[in-house]
Amino acid sequence: MIRHMTVPEGTVLETLKEYWNLADVAAVAQPSVLATRGLWTVSFQPIQGGFWMFSQEGLQKNNMDKLTFYALSSPEKLDRIGEYIAQRVNRDIRRKMGFVRIAMEAMDQLLLACHAQSLNLFVESFLKTIQKLLECPDPEMQVLGSQSFVKFSNIEEDTPSYHLRYDFFVCKFSSMCHDNNDDLSARTKIRMAGLKGLQGVVRKTVSDELVESIWEPDHMNKIVPSLLFNMSEGSSGPLELHTSSVQPDGNQSVLPGEEKEGQDPASLADICLRELVARAPYGKLDTVIQAMLLHLDNHKQWDPNNFAISVIRLVLFSIQAKYSQTVMQILMRHLDLHSKEEVRLRTGIADVIAQTITIAAAESVGLSPLEIINSLLMQLRLAVDSKTEASSSTASLSGAVHSTDGPNQTVLEERYQATLINALGEYANHLPDYQKIEIMKFVLGKVPKHSQGRTDILLQKIMLKSMLKVGTTYVTHQFSQTFQMNLVEPLLGLCRARNAAVRLLVQQILHTLIDRHNNLPKLAHPSLNPADLDLEYDQCTSADIQFFKRRGADIFVALYGSLFMDGNTEENILGMTTTLSLLCIEMNHPEVIVEMLRLIFSVQDSALTSEALTTARKFNLHGMNASLMSLLALLAKYPAFSEHVQLVIAKRLENAPHLLSPIRERYAGNLSPDDIPEELLFSRDTVEEALKEAGLDGARINVPYANPTNGFGSLQSQQPGSNSDINSIALEVESISSSPGLFPFRGGPEEQVTFDSLKRLLSEPPEKTEEEEADRNKRIAEMFQTSTFKEMLARQPSTDNLQEKLTEIFTRLTRISGDFESLSISSGDPLKMQTFSASTQDIQFPDLFVS
Structure with missing residues (x-):
């Protein structure tokens, strides 16, 4: 039997509560609300046994439609409906789960049916109900609350509920x-x-x-x-x-x-x-x-780091490409925070960077590449410092306690450094070539110019390895674009670094930058038959010829000086041979060939006369010359020259194979580098005649390079703040005399730079100076128009002759050599430089730079 009751709208909640709590009613099967204007008709169905039938039957569609219609007709009642259902759920959640499920289903349908502009009236009660479900220990209720919240999250509200907080959820x-x-x-x-x-x-x-x-x-x-x-x-x-x-x-x-x-x-x-x-x-x-x-x-989860790599890759693929640089910078900062942690952790983070940095490189613009490169270089520097500290502590404890972690720790540190270098190379590999050049210059600027200690040497090696990694990804097109001023000068300066391993790294960098036809693997070892190597080469372009005229002398001087540095090994000689061979191939031009022959004969003379070179090193230089001469004979194709080279090599093969490649560290003890017959040496006169027959200036090969084994060249290369040597002095004089527009200042008496002249120049009005300049120009023009050639020669003041200039140069060199006599020079110890001071009045400034 169904009882019907009609109540006013204002007392609907009180009536519902009264009838819901009646003791004589066993249960309420389905509280359905028939929405009408001003009246609610509430139906109850009492059943036997104390259970409500609707918990098994589920939500009745007809009654739910009535409730939905009323909520849509009177949206201002949504909050009261929601509050009442929330109260029922709060009471039934402990023992009547069926009613809770039906109540949540009703709330979900009301939530989906109501208009967005009135939804916020219902949300607060809805979220309170979900909170009760989530607090319930029953897993089913927690899942039910989560499902309802997901439905709520997919609804867009016109008016945001800014008062709501989601901390609990x-x-x-x-x-x-x-x-x-x-x-x-x-x-x-x-x-x-x-x-x-x-x-x-x-x-x-x-x-x-x-x-x-x-x-x-x-x-x-x-x-x-x-x-x-x-x-x-x-x-x-x-x-x-x-x-x-x-x-x-x-x-x-x-x-x-x-x-x-x-x-x-x-x-x-x-x-x-x-x-x-x-x-x-x-x-x-x-x-x-x-x-x-x-x-x-x-x-x-950094060691192993497979999961970390997957997560960072997921992030980089999910965000916009332009934000990927930010992710890498955050990783760099995180690595910096762990710079003092154990090396395995740092290696794991660095490996994650190396594995994911290529994704970020595709969108590198502006200064972001240099920021990332700078961060990697900073980590490398910190790694070098920590390695030095670890080595020092291990050495201090080696006398007392034998430590087994020292070698293992060193290996781990080297692996960490290699990981950072690999990350740098992977990043640079995905950048355009112009950015690679900038990165190489940036890295080169971080290399210590003077190796005054073990830390500096280690840092030089690490930075040059980083630069080599970048250089291997760069493709050279024109030497003038690759070997820019601020790149080639520091690189050539490092050719005379104190450490042989550093010099070898410089040679390897030059290999990657010079090689444009992938001939480097073929020239890894010297060969007497270059025709069998299947080399690829083209004629030198005009741009490369102009580059050689500007920089060729500096390059050859630096390479020549590097050949005679103390501590050179077999690998250094092989690296130098490869460098010179690549220069011959990539700059296949008569001027380059003549300059290369000049260097070869200078090396041959030094190998015969130098007392500072070991026997093995002298034989190495002769073998290098033989390989280079064979290559030049192939490139030049001058018949007389090629015939002479083949003849000398054939005689060496027969009588002195130790003067040919392969280059070795040790030779038989009965071999002497001093008594070498003339027929086993390359002849200057023969080569000069061959060059003249080809229409070249063969006399150029008779100008030797200054001997760097006298101690001055190596000393200057190690002295801080000095990058010049005897060769640079000679080249400077030559370049000044051959450059148009650069002549020493030889003004008249009124133009001499004195204190009075400078004072007069500052005090006089500019109009007077302009008038004097105009009169002077007029007199010069009249002189050239009216005077004869002999009269102009008579007016020219006498200049210093060549003998006076040479005397002045040798006097300066003698004075410099005397200053260095007090220095103790040894191959293994750092130089202890003395400080020389001079009065400002005693300094003589060149006239060329006073104008």
């Missing part, structure tokens, strides 16, 4: 993501519900600008670790990477196969993380990445 959903229920099925359901809840929180808060920001560190430190925890729990290999699941306008787009992927917590967490990162604005991206890095630190 973030905490609760995050804790559900870490559920450890013994039942695997229940644990999976709870974790899935927590992940979907976090996804709903992010969607809801991102779309509402007035809602509390979800990007605060407190929230991100709960959300991100929850996602990463589930990803790591279910990942057995590299994560499958996808592009962003969010369009640029912030709307969600379903990925292909997303529903299938979200069937387990790991794949669902992957989807949620990609969506979270894609929705993050530029200013809040740092907060998300920092939360990730903190989780990786806490769970020690």
Whole structure:
């Protein structure tokens, strides 16, 4: 039997409560509300046994339609309806789960049916109800609350509910993501519900600008670790990477196969993380990445770092490409924070950078590449410092306690440095060539110019290895573009570094920059039959010829001086042979060939007369010359020259094979480098005649390079602040005399630079100076128009002759040599330089630079 009761609208809630609590009524099957204007008709159906039938039958569609119609007709009543249902759920949740499910279904339908402008009246009661469900220990209720919240998060509100806070939901959903229920099925359901809840929180808060920001560190430190925890729990290999699941306008787009992927917590967490990162604005991206890095630190997932690599790659593929540089800079800062940690941790972070930096390199613009390169170089410098400190501490303890961690620690540090260098190379490999040149110049600027200690030498090696890594990715087209002033000068200066390994690295860098036809592997070892190497080469272009005229002399002088540095090994000679061979091939021009022959004969003379070179080193130089002469004979194609080279090599093969390649470290003890017959040496006269027959200036090869083995050249290369030697002095005089427009200042008496003349110049009005200049120009013009050639010669003052200039130069060199006599020079010890001071009045400034 059904009882009907009609009550006024104002007392509807009181009437509902009164009848719901009647003791004589066993139950209320379905409280259906018939919405009419001003009246509610409430129907009750008492049943036997104390149970309500509607908990088994479910929500009745007719009654729900009536309630929905009333809510739509009177939206101002939504808050009261929601409040009443929330009270019923709060009371029934402890013992009547069926009623709770039906009540939540009713609330969900009301939520979806109501208009967006009136929804905020209902939201507060709805969220309170969900909070009660999530606080319930029953997993089914927690899952039910999460599902309702997800439905709510997909609804867009016209009026944001800025008074709402989602702190509880973030905490609760995050804790559900870490559920450890013994039942695997229940644990999976709870974790899935927590992940979907976090996804709903992010969607809801991102779309509402007035809602509390979800990007605060407190929230991100709960959300991100929850996602990463589930990803790591279910990942057995590299994560499958996808592009962003969010369009640029912030709307969600379903990925292909997303529903299938979200069937387990790991794949669902992957989807949620990609969506979270894609929705993050530029200013809040740092907060998300920092939360990730903190989780990786806490769970020690840098060693091994497979999961960390997958996560960072996922981030880089999910965000906009222009933001990828920011991610790499955050990783660099994180590595800097752990610069004092154990080397395995640092190596793991560096390897993550190396594995992912190529993604960021594609969008490198402006100064961002140099910022990343600078960060890597700073880490390399810190690595060198830590390695030096570790070596010092190991050496101090070696006398007392034998340590087994020293060698292993050194290997780990070297591996860490190699990882950073590899990261630098991988980054540069994806940059355009013009940026690679800038990076090489930037790296070269970080190289210590003077190796005054072990740390400087290590730093030189590390920086040059980094530059070599960048150079291997660069393709040279024109030497003038590659060997710019601020690149070639420091590089040539390092050709005379004190350490042989540093000089070898410089040669290897030159190999990569000079080689344009991939001939480097073919020239790795000297050969007497270059025709069999299948070399590729072209004629030298006019731009390269102009470059050689400007820089060729400097390059050959630096390479020649490097040949005679102390401590050169077999590898140094081989590297120099390869460098000179590449120069011959890439700059195949008669002027280059003549200059190369000049260097070869200077090396031959030094190998015969120098007392500072060892026997093995002299034989190495002769072998290098033989290989270079064979290559020049192939390139030049001068018949007389080629015949002479073949004749000398044939005689060496027969009588003195030690004067040919291969280059070795040791030779038989009965061999003497001093008594070499003339027939086994290359003849200057013969080569000069061959060059003259070809129409070249053969006399040029008779001008020897200054002998660097007298001690002055090597000393100057090691002295701080000095980059000149005897050769540079000679070249300077020659370049000044041959350059148009550069003549020593030889003015008249009125033009001599004195104190009075400078004072007069500053005090006199400019009009008077202009008049004097005009009169002077007029007199000069009249002189050239009216005077004869002999009269002009008579007016020219007498100049110093060549003999006087040579005497002046040798006098200066003698004085400099006398100043250095007090210095103790040894091959292994650092130089102890003395400071010489002179009065300002005694300094003689060249006239050329006073104008």
